[in-house]
Amino acid sequence: MGLPALQRIISMQRERRRRQTRVRGGLISSVPKRKSPALQQDGNSEGGKRMKYLPSLPEDIWWHIHSLMPMQDAARAACVSRTFMHSWRRHTSLTFSKKTLGIDEDVCEKDGKARDLTYKVDRIWIEHPGIGVKEVRIEFYDNKTRVCFLDRWLQIAVTPGIEELIVIPSVGHKRYNFPWSLLSEGSGNSIRCLFLSRCVFCPTVGLGLRSLTQITLCCVHITGNELACLLDNSFALQQLGLSHCSKIIRLKIPSLLQRLITLEVSACKRLQTIEIEAQCLSKFWFSGERLVQLSFGEALQLKTLDMHCHGAVCEARANLPSTLPNLETLSVFSYFETVNTPMVGSKFPFLKHLTVKLAAAPAYDYCSLISFFDASPSLETFFLNGFQGSMQHPSILADPSGRRQMPKHRHDKLKNVTIAGFSSAKSLVELTCHILESSESLECLTLDTTEGYDYLRCSVNRSGKCFRMRRDAILEARRGLLAIKTYIEGIVPPKVKFTVVEPCSQCHVVEL
Template sequence: MGQLMLNRVISMQRESRRLQIQPHNGTADSMVDRKDSTCKQDHCSQGGEIQYPGPHLPEDIWCHIYSLLPMRDAARAACVSHAFKRTWRCYPNLAFNMITLGIDIESCGEDGIARNFTNKVDHILKNRPCIATKTLEIVFRYYNAKVCNIDSWFQAAVTPGIEELTIELSSKSGRYYNFPWSLLANESGNSIRYLNLARCAFSPTDELCFKSLSRLELSDVAITGDQLGSILHNSFALQRMQLKFCNKIICLKIPFHLQQLRYLDVFDGGSLLRVIEVEAPNLSNFQFMGHRKVHLSFGVGLQFKKFDLYFPGAISYVCADFLSSLRYVEDLSLGSRCEMIDTPVLHSKFLHLKHLNVDLQAMTFSPTYDYCSLISLFDASPFLETLVMNVLQQKMLHESIVGDTSHLRQMPGHHHDSLKTVKIIGFSSAKSLVELTCHIIENTSSLESLTLNTTTGHPFDSCLTNNTGKCNLLGVDFMVEVGRGLLAIRTYVEPKVPSGVELNVVEPCRRCHDQPPPMP
């Protein structure tokens, strides 16, 4: 194994020599700048020149090559020579998790796992000189405050010049780790470019200044809106921000001075968040997913390119209260598990929209909802090219077209001349859904491909056998509706599909039909 790792290092040496032993300019200079060589700042370079196996290269080049290895591989490579062992002590990218530390969770209980994890991290940091750390990652799902020495780890590893910090902790008690923000209230905070915290408490100091921070991810962090504002106060370089399940935030404010911010993702797992106010003028990608409706307020002149909105009633919300910021959107995703009223008619248009995703899947759905009301949304998108709809229902409550003797409704005057690809997941025999499908076929001269998927559409749910040899699809009721949906396709849809349009019908495999046969 050691020889294999050595071969890998030598191969990387040759590639690095080909790419970097050249005149430097721009950011490449900093990668091999001898003034920045951490190996030459500590005792790793004492006692004469280190003799590395392979081609003769300057020591700082060797240190840089070595730093490109994943931590587990770097530790293994340190076993093949004294030079690599001494370079290992200068390794700047620390990743402490169950895999890199080689901990077997089956060998002992949670307290034993915590002790093993702690001992290995302590050993690594104890034998490591006080040098600059570039990246630090601590991911531990068995966190035990009585065993883990995490505070001392931060003291040793969070040094001025650190660029990336990832802390993901969880414990059986559910208690949050009180992250020591004071460590970042100095030069260490100024150099941070990427900060990722999960399951931590927030108690920052007023001296926080993240002038280099370009990406911020907070997941299940006990933080309020005002406390988040203290982080964003001086984060002028921030480009991406993701908030997941930070359930203490009631009003999320994204200030105007975040002029570099392009991406904002918010996942709300609680019920406190009421308002999202965005003043950052150049935000172009926005995503919100929550269990309840929130009020959205966007600054004047904001122009989205990609906009994703998922909460109960999201489709009606967007169509009834058309946001001027969506006039230039190119990729729009709307999801709702509770759309109780028909989609309102839009009085404005998405003049730049090319890709539309409508997600209406639900455990149960209003049986009165008319899928044809979505036509107004399509009409407001004259340049739409791709349409994906997810209408999966585990129990279909709509009126079925199977056995219905009435004629299909016609909606004349609606033409879609740019639409090329249509995909409907969870296709059923709901009469209004069949009518909508037929309307698209008859009024879309540009249509090239139509996919009707009668399964869940999820790769992990479709036709995967379990221990009994049967497929893991949904229950018998679902299979009955699949049969009705396939019958509706054969009876009403297929005859209307032009010869130039590719029709793809996705149905369960034959093993699925080993269950009680569906009845039309």
């Protein structure tokens, strides 16, 4: 319930009271003298005191109504009603940002009034002692928030019973030194979700956050040992996310995290080693400029792996099958793949879904990806995105001689294949032909000569125009279409749903 709905209720109650004071000959000159807890004095007027009425409901119901309002409406209601002022002090969810406080960011910066945000929030905390608060979000980007204010707000907010704490501060060019001791000695035992950004977090003892199920640290200065203190005795933890935490060199996920399901590690530039001992981990997402040493230990339940880094395709094929035998979904994104995917004997016995996105060097042989097919007897879907701004591989149109014949391994469960960024690269055409000739179970084949993202098309884009493609990319898409008609169309079985996607004829017009 928002403030407009509440105002309608109050207006209806006032009208009902007016009708009740009327008699057949006119108006009753007085109202009952019995005071109701819903009777509120609203100041003086020219004719005397002006009285406002709220419906006669139990106080607990008003508190519940107030708790359902968005914070901005709840604060406004507290300014005009004593009943709501009392319930405001028990409001359980507090979000402090320019948006919730109704502050125009551009106007604040232009007029030099950004500090108003800090003082508004401080006044709110004065009226709200923090009792019963379950969710607190502090999100500032004005670079003028004083550290002493943040410290005071967190001291009020972090009390037994709080369940969600999100802190995204901005205190100039320095990171905010989060007072980690607030979470110790039982105060943080009830926290279920912790999100910290642009902070320094340096605990020296185990915090024992036993209820914690989700941790996200973004741009946080924290070492591997300090992270271990944070994770100490967090037996309920299910999700852990680390992004741009540049002080972590060695990341160890201990076996005591028996409920950990999802681990995300992104752009931790000094990271060298990841050791995973959590046995129930099922999803792991890693992104970085370079490959790090991965040790999965007892993480035998891992079923979904997403890797974004240089050389990810080669690494995934060479080393993962022996360490992750139960993998079902694998996504690899290599920013620059220089080495062909190796042909090795190890298998992915349960792999069903494979996604490969790569920016390959001119010498990379797309046919080497067949190694994944041979190693994955359960593979059902394959997605490849090899879009390049300018095609560097040898074109089959320039060298039509002798298409290579690959070993006739059968891929009996492969049903859906999509290749985005399809070009006239000879090895890519050969890979496609091999899939058609060795996959009797194939149901759908899609060859997309664009980048392969629907949101870039004019039919989806709000502007009504496709995202711009470079001239050489459009020309290569045309060559890719010619390669499809020449070498692929004729060998597609009738039962296979064959789809070819080409650049939009309205948005991508290039004169030859």
